[in-house]
Amino acid sequence: MPESRMSSSTQHGRPQERLVMESGDMARAMTRIAHEVLERNKGVKDLGLVGIRTGGVHLAHRLARRIQDIEGVSIPIGELDITLYRDDLALRKEQPILRRTSVPFDISGKIIVLVDDVLFTGRTIRAAMDGLIDLGRPAEIQLAVLVDRGHRQLPIKATYIGKNIPTSREENIQVLLEEAGEDDRVVILKA
């Protein structure tokens, strides 16, 4: 599990850990994104959220709760595992563990907001869009991320961004979430 990997690497206190978002910052960013989603799409009509496993799924649920608080309407949520659509499968010695995709609503004709924790090279999002389109034909796909750290390798841009955090390639950003047994925070780890 990526969560346990995160906790073990942080527990033993890598000295170079730098806090870039606290739980309050994250909550405010998610609230703002919820308002932006509603503003851009003029409400919740035809809206669906799809989180990318694993961090994105937790954030999609948080976003849905905020949208419900604001509009009083619950919107459908799906969970997407992008592994089978990765562009490096043929290069790997051992295949990554799969987590089940579960999108329990018809995405055709819907406005789908993909949700992920960190936007980096854009390769995950490319895979996610391919995975999504195999499930149906959305009217529109938008992208919400908590952190955009730059270094894109594909022409992909987020629709909603919690925070832009400039990083060097050697650094590693981790979004730690309560749902995974951590205190909410975003940290930069120097390699």
Add this chain to the structure above:
Amino acid sequence: MSLKRKDLLSLAPLSVEEITLILQTADSFKEVTGREIKKVPALRGRTVVNLFFEPSTRTRTSFELAAKRLSADVINFSPSSSSVVKGETLLDTARNIEAMQADIIVLRHSSAGAAETLARGVKSSVINAGDGWHEHPTQALLDLYTIRERGLSFDNLRVAIVGDVAHSRVARSNIYALVKLGAEVRVVGPPTMIPMGIDKLGAKVFYNLDEALSGVQVIMMLRLQLERQGRALFPTIREYARLYGLTAERVKLAEAGAIVMHPGPINRGVEIAPEVADSLSSVILDQVANGVAVRMGILYLMSGAN
């Protein structure tokens, strides 16, 4: 956890973790097979060769569908239409196939150990799709998947395997895996069909079907191989059906809600009564459906770069 094996030849050496990984991976593919577009690009550019030296429709089709739904290229190779009739050896045939850049070879052969021999001789991954009376690992894995899908846990699960255990590679693979996972495995059939020493694999031997079925949660029927009838393993088919055929009455001896499995093809009215095969407790068609998802999982896990 990942599958660090080049080949899948037998369930005997697999760890509980490896078996669990395969079943969990199949879960993801079960979702894919339920989609309108039942295809993912995971094995794009890979080549899977079905090398079947024995007739098989179900297993070959299942592997072919699994590979195609992973976007692999599939070639079906059967001896009647090939150089094998011209006297080429198994290994030479396989090396020729490998020279054409096959990544995975799926082998069905009438000799026990054929898959092992092939795996030693080629760099491609080899999946055993049944070798003689030895093993049929993917069939057992889809059986395990079907049991688990029904919400049954393997620990202390009571399973009866009924029929010609001696000549059944399906039975052997299932015994290895189920015992490993903590199940109580009973084998039952006429003495001519229960091999000596099967108890050493951890199975309990019964010769009376009613006794063996008492309180089990899973009834796994084996196909009566009628083509072996000339070998005097049983006097008549009628007698066999009376003593070892699964009837609705006998299903009642098992625990309420017990499931009935069969690897197919079934002999209606011989080892299984038609009303049992078509009953709600029968999961025979679930087994077939799950076979594709489980084989997709296995092909995916075996497809790591060499």
